[in-house]
Amino acid sequence: MFVDDEPKLLEGLRRTLRSLRRAWHMEFAEGGTQALDCLAGSTFDVVITDMRMRGMNGAELLEEVMKLYPATVRIILSGQCDRQTVLKCVGPAHQFLTKPCAPDTLKTTVARACRLRDQLQGHPERSEGSGKPGRFFAALRMTARTVSKVTSVPSLPSVYAEFVAELESARGSIQRVAEIVSRDVGMTAKILQLVSSGFFGSPRLVSTPAEAVRFLGLDTIRPLTFSTKAFFPFEAKDAERRWLERLIDHSLAAGMMAKAIAEAEMSNDECRITKDPVLAGNAFLAGFLHDVGTLVLAEGRGASGGTGILRGLVAGGSTVGSHSARRLHRTHARAGAYLMALWSLPDPIIKAIAFYHGPSRSPDQTFTPLSALHVAHAVLEAEALDAPTARGSIDLDYLTRIGCADRLDT
Incomplete structure (x- = not known):
């Protein structure tokens, strides 16, 4: 489903994607309210929405989609946005695409996001000692829903505390933050999402967590930490x-x-x-x-x-x-x-x-x-x-x- 509150933009998107009409069943909703009405009546694999819409914006729509339809892939497709606007998308959106977006890019993005989900739900290998296949397949479907709702991966408490202290310090440095992130799986995964999907600029390939941290910079990482809660510690004994x-x-x-x-x-x-x-x-x-x-x-x-x-x-x-x-x-x-x-x-x-x-x-x-x-x-x-x-x-x-x-x- 594609969502935008501008009818002319939706019609242009419909024409652009005409070549994919045999591969995809597509719906085009004018705004968040209409999108939720469509979702209530049909199942959609992916929701791709503009961010800046009257009434319910794209981030608010995807928050509802995440809550009501957790297995659905959630993507923002929007024009240039300021940092504060993008920060609102970091939690509910899996990916961020910038307009104008080529049809091939859209097709590739949707296909690769759904491919493993389909394998996870529909064609899994039976695990060792898994018991009845029906229970195993149901567990895999639950896993797909659980994973789709994930907005961040938990960090080790000690590393998270060190990370926050460095960001709060008047002498906090990007080099030190990069070194801390490089020791934590959860922070690394989230940082790579933001860099790979282009939330803050063009998508970028990096070879180390430190490179991704330096690309984002402290001016972005601080609000990610304190405003959007993109990072959090694992609660464990x-x-x-x-x-x-x-x-x-x-x-x-x-x-x-x-x-x-x-x-x-x-x-x-x-x-x-x-x-x-x-x-x-x-x-x-x-x-x-x-x-x-x-x-x-x-x-x-x-x-x-x-x-x-x-x-x-x-x-x-x-x-x-x-x-x-x-x-x-x-x-x-x-x-x-x-x-x-x-x-x-x-x-x-x-x-x-x-x-x-x-x-x-x-x-x-x-x-x-x-x-x-x-x-x-x-x-x-x-x-x-x-x-x-x-x-x-x-x-x-x-x-x-x-x-x-x-x-x-x-």
């Missing part, structure tokens, strides 16, 4: 917090190792690899964010669900590499990938997060960030379990397909 700290340490180690593997392969002339200048950076970001789904669902399901999962792991003495932790991460990998797709992160990062436990499901024929993360995670898992080798966790068929199987011992 001491034992749960320690488990989360280990999870973040594991994520950082996975990112660093994936980056090192990617850099080594890029320097190897015999490796079947595309010489992509951002490959190593994407490998790091994929590794650092590969467990973001665990944090999302732990927070999103509340004490009876998410933190209950964490408490079960903590009570059972689970480590990052344990069997119970591996099952949790496999279940949540696709949820994390879906959120990153909604937030418009690059496809190689999304694919790596979605498939690092089973890379053969990807169509890759060459080395990608997925390859680096798969091997890095297997090595770290073997270390956590004190296993003599990581080979048992590595998909050799996949590595053979991409021409890297002979590189395992180098």
Whole structure:
């Protein structure tokens, strides 16, 4: 559904998208009230709305959509907006597109946002010991709704406190803020959303969290923190917090190792690899964010669900590499990938997060960030379990397909 309070603009959009009428069922609503009436009578996968509208603005409309129809993808399509206006969109909108927007850009944005959602809800693999398929599929549909409602990913309390103190300090520096954000999965994910989707300027590809922080600047990050609550701490007991700290340490180690593997392969002339200048950076970001789904669902399901999962792991003495932790991460990998797709992160990062436990499901024929993360995670898992080798966790068929199987011992 496309929403704008200017009939002429809606008609122009209808003409522009005429070539897609066989691929999409499209409705065009004049303003927020009409849009909500349409939503009450039909199901829509995506709502794309202008921001500046009389009566109900775009952010207010998407707030209602998020509350009433949580599985719907929410996108702002608007002309130039000042910072205060954009800040109102940061919570309810998954992405921000700037007018004029090419039809191909719209089509790509909608397709990639929905692709993983459809896989999550309609074509999931049956998990280990999942019981009756009906219950499993229902749980996946609930996961999609939960993820779509996520506006931020929780941060470690200690890191969040350090972050806020730096922003409040008269001597606060962008370098120090960048260093703090680079140690936190939740802040990194949110910052990358804002940069990748173009909330504050043209969409930008970055290779590190620090680069994204410097792009936004303190004048944007401060109101994001204190006005829109784009960042918040995870509420957990001491034992749960320690488990989360280990999870973040594991994520950082996975990112660093994936980056090192990617850099080594890029320097190897015999490796079947595309010489992509951002490959190593994407490998790091994929590794650092590969467990973001665990944090999302732990927070999103509340004490009876998410933190209950964490408490079960903590009570059972689970480590990052344990069997119970591996099952949790496999279940949540696709949820994390879906959120990153909604937030418009690059496809190689999304694919790596979605498939690092089973890379053969990807169509890759060459080395990608997925390859680096798969091997890095297997090595770290073997270390956590004190296993003599990581080979048992590595998909050799996949590595053979991409021409890297002979590189395992180098």
